[in-house]
Amino acid sequence: MEVLQILHMNKGNDETSYAQNSKVQRKILSVVKPIIDEAVQKMLCSNIAPIGSMGIADLGCSSGPNTLLLISEIIDAIHATSSCSTSFTEFRVFLNDLFSNDFNTIFMSLPAFYNQLKEEKGAGFGSFFISAVPGSFYGRLFPAKSLHFVHSSSSLHWLSQVPPGLDCQAAGKALNKGKIYISKTSPQCVLEAYSLQFHKDFLLFLKSRAEEIVGGGRMVLSLIGRSSSDPSTQESCYQWELLAHALMSMVSEVNT
Template sequence: MENKIVKAINVSQVFHMNAGNGEESYATNSNFQRCGLTKTKHFRDKAILQICSSTSKTLGFAELGCATGSNTLFVASELMDTVYQNCCELGRPTPEFHIYLNDLPGNDFNSTFQSLQGFYDNIKDTKGYEFGPCFVYGVPGSFYGRLFPSQSLHFVHSSYSLHWLSQVRIVANSSRLYHNLYSGKCVLICKVPQGIEGNKRNVYMSKSSPPSVLNAYFEQFHNDFSSFLKSRSVEVVEGGGMVFMVAGRRSEDRTSNENAYIWELIGVAINELVSKGVIEDEKLHSFNFPLYMPSPTELKYLIKSERSFVTNAIEAIDQVWTSPNTKKSECEEVVTCLRAVMEPLLAEQFGKEVMEELFSTFREIVFDRYSKEKNAFTTTVLVVSLTRMG
């Protein structure tokens, strides 16, 4: 029986964070991401120092999935601070910095561009007029394909982006060969006469999802992540570094509650609105979140298979939603952050007119579950450091 694609979401056309600087914007509600960046600084410092030995007169840096707000240029500033200090210690001039900010075309690049003068002024104030110079470019497009000239990048960074898939293809029937990630042998996944029909009322992988759904999600991640590595292998110079943070899981169980719990709660909220007649049943059945949270084993396997990068480190860290930079409760952080991230995609599927009620319902569910299952709200983040092989 041939595979039948039931639903495909073109993420590049509809996915972006909430724009602007308002109460529900990503710029206002990205403290969670900033805490993650702060917590993983030592990974980037080590990788950046490795490329400081280069005598190149230019240094190309790309922030992939840059979004908008104060986090957008956070790592770029960090990179320049580290390189500047290293050059001062060695008594040599700093290179010319080429900073590339990438995200999908729907991203609020304008807000970032409007903040650039302040960014440039701060460089002059803290490092003097002889530093750099530094040039910042906006590069709209999907990082699952080529974005930059060959061998133009020395360091690549991405945070909280690579778990998003380019699309979700759920097959109704599948009979395919999958590589066993642990032994390297091929095993046959038997025909499963279920696909998205068997995933009804779920919006992500769950314990009740049939194997065809789990395999379809992994296959899409496999294709996307391999394309990501292949594209970067052309753009990153030999010896160049790449560090990325991705929502993931320690367990090899793809339906583990690590990270998936939050998406399950959004699904509960959507189901509740379906039961009230606010959302059409078919809209729920045809929707699946375009994300896959990998395990360290899966990442190691895919990186090794692509053969362009050597793995320096893969480490799982726990991250809570509370932040010293906000007075919000952990529950409020969950709700406002997820709304800033997911509202455009959910509005595209279910309609803008139901967003207030949807997130109000989600808020009630989060506050109720948090009082009973606080530990379930801890997020697993995988930090990966790679070096481009020769």
């Protein structure tokens, strides 16, 4: 089964859900907030053609409190830049993630979000229309020239698929046996396969957004990086090592 059909964060709001275990991603949003504010300000104060409807997309939105927090921060940035000549009366907000994402939990929290928005910004600030757009962002998602601001956080390090060939046997041995990442024991061909897949995915992402964003629009992307050029260092692999051990243990239990 394809990755885009099965991959999702844990649903709901219980103790094992993504909603209750996404403090690191929330911290990333707080760090990036000044960059979002600056990007929105420059967009609204640029020579972008004034229109009544502004398109905003959050790609890889997942679910939980971080999703609407990001939308609130973008709205705050717009409100703080209201002195610029470009004005909008409607805001089209698109929340994107894979098909199995927990969009229902997001929708259930929208009434309270709308009420809070009216209290803080007033009824005259503009109308908001929030909708879900399920699908992979490694390809087109929106009509041409329909978006003004695009955001993606903690998502673009996920590849669209397992790099081709890694599940094949070479000399009777799996190329990256027992691993779901690049490790110290991974051969050079595994590193090259992951690198090639990332370049293909990221290029397709940029090409797709180039067709969807209007001239003068802005995009803010944040994704996991590393300080070393070596992809097998502990800072890059520690969490994947723990996950791999957990998965191998689960497989062993099923097979016993």
